[in-house]
Amino acid sequence: MLRALSLAIGLAVLWLLLSGYWHEPLLLGLGLASVLLSVVVAGRMGGLDDEGHPVHLLGRALIYWPWLIKEIGLANWDVAKAILGWQGPIEPTVFAVRASQASDLGRVIYANSITLTPGTVTLELAGDRLLVHALTRGAVEGLQGGEMDRRVRRLAG
DSSP: OHHHHHHHHHHHHHHHHHHOOSSOHHHHHHHHHHHHHHHHHHHHTTOSSTTTSOGGGHHHHHHHHHHHHHHHHHHHHHHHHHHHTSSSOOOOEEEEEEOOOSSHHHHHHHHHHHHHSTTEEEEEEETTEEEEEESSHHHHHHHHHTHHHHHHHHHHO
């Protein structure tokens, strides 16, 4: 029930922010109906479990997200410097990195975090091994340093 309520509140807030309709009763009613229908469908599909809607990670995610946003900004700057030729040549590399998370959810969060960071893309996730494509040597060294892996392990528990 907590997960359904959390999903409904999140969807309602998102709908209100994206639509901008705060004073139209008909549109608010249709928005409410779409939120309720989405929650029912998610529940019937089994999407209100620990993996589908991980409410239990919210507190730790509030610490992780600002760090990830900062890393995305730094990676953007590194990619821009590489493209403009301000730092050595672009050296595309495919390499493997180990994921130390205990759960599938943790490994998926790690793989997605890598892909969200400019200059890196997770190509494959098999067990505890991720195959990653990186644009620069700095991106490779950053991932092999293990900071993101440690932070995702703390996030996922």
